[in-house]
Amino acid sequence: MSRYEPREIERRWQETWEREDSWRVAGPGEEGHEPSRPRAYVLEMLPYPSGEPHVGHLKCYAVGDAIAHFRRRNGYEVMHPMGYDSFGLPAENNAIKTGEPPLEATTRSIESFSRQFREWGISIDWSREVATHTPQYYRWTQWIFLQLLEAGLAYRDRAPVQWCPQDATVLANEQVIDGRCERCGTEVETRNLEQWFFRTTALADRLLEDFDLLDSWPEHVVTMQRNWIGRSEGAEVTFRCEEADLDFPVFTTRPDTLFGATFFVLAPEHPELERLVAGTEAEQAVTEYVNRVSREAPGARSDSDRPKTGVALGKTVINPVNGEEIPMFVADYVLMDYGTGAVMAVPAHDERDYEFAREFGLPVSRVIEGEDPEAESDDQGLPWTGDGPMTGSDRFDGQNNREAYPEIVAWLESEGRGGPAVNYRLRDWLVSRQRYWGAPIPVVHCAACGIVPVPEDQLPVVLPEIEDYAPKGKSPLEAATAWVEVACPSCGGDARRETDTMDTFVDSSWYFLRYLDPGNEAAPFDRAKADAWMPVDQYIGGVEHAILHLLYARFVVKALADLGHLETVEPFRNLFTQGMITRDGAKMSKSKGNTVSPADYVERFGADSARTYVCFMGPPDRGGDWTDEGVEGVNRFLARLWRIASDLASEGPDPGAAECPVDPEGPARELAAKAMWAIDKATRDFTRDFQFNTVIAAVMELVNEAYRLRDELEADGPGRDVLRFAVATAASLIQPFAPHLAAEVWEMLVGGWIWEVPWPEADPALLSSETVEIVVQVNGKVRDRIEVAEGAPEDEVLTLARGAENAARHLDGGEVVKEVFVPGRLVNFVVRDS
């Protein structure tokens, strides 16, 4: 008897798919397009090619490929492309360490990824492959930059930015985690630099509202983005400092507490601070405080547990609602990059202000009554952040604060002292990087003309080759003098190229559009082609991109739509986030030595086993722990399927095996019914949140049932036909996960190519059986089971149930006070002792 040899089988089918160009897809305007077929765009997040693919990649593409296959077999024309997010820091850091040019390491890694994806048998239309580091691609990344520049959505500004001293580059807000660089973990510093920004805040409201346009995104991802955008409604109120002749606007979400403002706080970075205290007694103390804060790690400042610190400025501002003069302070609990960098402090109704007031012995003035203002605690229930009737607030006294809120804001506006305002936590996206391995920002600095965009017909601005990649606080590109020095496109005079490159998140914010028209040399993509496929029907990737990549892609798509390049305003209609695979309960890392190399497992058990295993570990949106025994178990199951098929295949393929024989009887009917059950179950679970683990379990059950009944069925012709049908069906259902084995089994038993065969449909006649088992409960406890005819009437079932041996014993000597009948499921007798 021969054995299941996945490596041979897989190689053979991979060659077939390559030769037949099986996954080639043609959209509108392309040769071979079939307008009558529905289209689906199935997309996994493109990989960053560094080293070798890891299990996270395996899971992502196994899940995505299963979805792609399932869609194809349900009649869709499926767009399923692949590419590489190939600019970025690791290749550059490697270059600094080893001297190897980033292009070489990147090219090598792409080759490895590309080879392994083929060895995994992922059904990709390779004719659409893109890599973001190629001039053919980044030419259009640059084009998009210029489009945004022209539309006013890209701008240059001097701003305090987060600077990583280790990587010697600025970072986006999003790349700073707990005050540390996301990549290397070094504590970041603040620097004032001229940088390029994309105006993401201009689209903040639409980024929130358009969640309504999406079909199915995980709720927590939407929540994370909402929190990140952090929209708060409130009011802007102006506090005046007469002495200094300055107006200080503040943003507050609680204008209803204005009467309770007893002091006023500026952020240490506030631009007016220096002038306010210059030449005063407070100057020295303030300067010392500001210097101390600026030397501190930014992470330390976000620790809300530490005591409040600050320094009085010796100046006052006037509370516009009651004319009271209140003292000014500088304190590091006020942040410059949220609101206006100044706050009105209402200690009675804000925890931080309250803490500060206690620390500095400042007055606390209650203006909203709490549930129990006379609470026995020494602080009388303060700070009270809830709602209640207003007090000490002039003519608003007695009104509920919520109800008075709009009146107060309207009054401020009529007095010219403020008005309604909306504030966002979201900052504009800082896109420039002082790094080499990225797309050059396509502008020129001219002494005469200022910033001049590189004309479109001169794109791409090609990244020059350089010798020294080490960061020096400015871009390594500065050293490429022949490249930097250029004639101004506008006046022809001496000018210098911009030497910053773009954040790689810009590259990956539009790649899904390039797949649709990868060879286009006149535009990033043809609008008609993009409109035909977009938005992506199913996007698949890790939750770690829940905020950054997904938000940026949404922003860029909206901008392109606004500029008339695209119809859709949302890139991804459905999002699926896969859970992380761990090993021994811990995140995999090279330092822990608990990594899993997909290549090893593909070598030992075959790609089908590895792919099916990652889909079987548990629900794919949750994490799971990788075990070798688990892979072996799945491998055993696939081998079982192959073996029973191979035993049945002696007489060669029979196209009839694709159909269930009519009206099977006895064990043949049992197996046929199991096959129908499996089809039904697999189809439902596939579409229900991609519950692949139970889909695979259903196929396992079908195979187990085939083994259980095989001896009885192999003997006669009709039985054998059902057996062949059942095994062919198992292959058909497992095909999205184990496409090679499925192709092999199908070819042996039925003939032809499984991936071209429509997804099976269950025969309803075989789905329901003639008799059903009814559970008999007494007082809610299962006491017996009876077989009754499907659809038997209530009184008949109850009579049978009462007579069931064990049930009868429990009914004996009691009075039945209630009978519950659930058709097809159970009866329950409620008995009271007599």
Added chain:
RNA sequence: GCGGCGGUGGCGGAAUUGGUAUACGCGAUGGAUUCAAAAUCCAUUGCCCGCAAGGGCAUGUGGGUUCGACUCCCACCCGCCGCACCA
């Protein structure tokens, strides 16, 4: 602190609307096959009592609703993830 997710056998996990808790897989035990092993096939496998028939107890904890609760409600405990001095 705020937001989200989760807690079911020795382990990963199943359980359509409230209706047989523990599907499927792993592990374990026994058997068949074999000179032997591997592989394979078959059987058993939540815990406790019992020779058995059968009975009792079990879905993080404590209550509640219901004929019936892993599922719904209330109050807790624990774990993971995200955000966090955001005015």
